[in-house]
Amino acid sequence: MTREILYYQDNHLTTFTSTVEECRKEDGRYALVLDRTAFYPEGGGQPCDRGFLGDLPVLHVAKGENGPVHYTAAPIEPGTDIVCRVDGVHRFDYMQQHTGQHIISSVLLNEGDWATLSVHQGEEYTSIEVESSEISEENLHRVEREVNRIINRNIPVKTLWTSEQEIEKYPLRRPPKVTGEIRLVQIDGVDCVPCGGIHTSTTGEVGLVLYLGQEKIRGHVRTLWKIGERAYYLAKINQQILSQLGSKYSVPSGELLERLELQDREIFAREGELLKAKEELLDFHLHNLRSQIDRKGILTATVQVNDKKFLQNAALMLLEEGCSLLALVNRQGEDLQWIIGAAENSTFEFSQFKSNILPMINGKGGGRGPLWQGKGDSTKDLEGFFQALRDSCGV
Numbered sequence: 001m002t003r004e005i006l007y008y009q010d011n012h013l014t015t016f017t018s019t020v021e022e023c024r025k026e027d028g029r030y031a032l033v034l035d036r037t038a039f040y041p042e043g044g045g046q047p048c049d050r051g052f053l054g055d056l057p058v059l060h061v062a063k064g065e066n067g068p069v070h071y072t073a074a075p076i077e078p079g080t081d082i083v084c085r086v087d088g089v090h091r092f093d094y095m096q097q098h099t100g101q102h103i104i105s106s107v108l109l110n111e112g113d114w115a116t117l118s119v120h121q122g123e124e125y126t127s128i129e130v131e132s133s134e135i136s137e138e139n140l141h142r143v144e145r146e147v148n149r150i151i152n153r154n155i156p157v158k159t160l161w162t163s164e165q166e167i168e169k170y171p172l173r174r175p176p177k178v179t180g181e182i183r184l185v186q187i188d189g190v191d192c193v194p195c196g197g198i199h200t201s202t203t204g205e206v207g208l209v210l211y212l213g214q215e216k217i218r219g220h221v222r223t224l225w226k227i228g229e230r231a232y233y234l235a236k237i238n239q240q241i242l243s244q245l246g247s248k249y250s251v252p253s254g255e256l257l258e259r260l261e262l263q264d265r266e267i268f269a270r271e272g273e274l275l276k277a278k279e280e281l282l283d284f285h286l287h288n289l290r291s292q293i294d295r296k297g298i299l300t301a302t303v304q305v306n307d308k309k310f311l312q313n314a315a316l317m318l319l320e321e322g323c324s325l326l327a328l329v330n331r332q333g334e335d336l337q338w339i340i341g342a343a344e345n346s347t348f349e350f351s352q353f354k355s356n357i358l359p360m361i362n363g364k365g366g367g368r369g370p371l372w373q374g375k376g377d378s379t380k381d382l383e384g385f386f387q388a389l390r391d392s393c394g395v
């Protein structure tokens, strides 16, 4: 039976001595009850403490009938005196999360009657689901500002015990979930709520609260918060990123957005100019090809165009304009792209020439009339390729 619950007496106590009262095997682990403990068991939305019993890491702490139950991987003989250490960084982090949540929940209620429905204290951030389907960002920024004002006022966080009969005397934010003796946590002028968790000693110990954003869940708004040192580190990292971006773009960080918007507009304008220049270049190539069509409407030509769609677009356009047979090759070094096109009324049969002409350019590909296309990787006999095509028409 645990005689002394130390975490309610001193929320900053992390090292203490104790005697093992009970030790039993449970599901492959050992469940220990100490005569006094500062280890907070999981409950009330707050995770349990971490730390060591002697040299044994504490795997979990749960509420038990005889007091908090500490789980370890090895046993300790009952009656043994041990030195116990609570992970103070982890404990303080969750004291900040928990007390910060009290303050945020009370401000949400006072500012807009947005009652807290559920709370999750995660490893990254704390979320608070509220009884509302919509809250504006402006309102939540106002809540954030008021929460930080309360933190700066450094108001004591007091705890007191009362009974079910006496509880009506207190201005509670929500009714108690337990009966009998009830523990109240009170921040004068801010919040009063039944709670068995561990809190900071003053609102000032919460340090800082940053509103991260909101999401919708079950038709309610869930607000997301960075609390305590987590908020400080987020602000620090963001400041470093802004500072680096400011150096990169040679502007104060406050002018970064304006600078990047200007850059976006410049890029958009340049892309427009580039597109126009590309279209003009393609028009030039197309014009050049038209001038090479012979009297019989046959065209064989080589181009160098950095646009994979050019051959197909050009071939379709030239056939439509009256070209009867064409073979175009787009050269990119030794690699080449080829296309052969024939007018609808043409008697040209690609299948009859495929095996003769494609080897001349080491080509592959095929298709269905009026267009056949593919790739190749030899330009040595390009003239032979073109001539073979002309020969096919008896030219």
Ligand SMILES: [Zn+2]
Pocket (backbone or CB within 6 Å): 098, 102, 185, 195, 196, 197, 198, 199
């Ligand atoms: Zn609490």
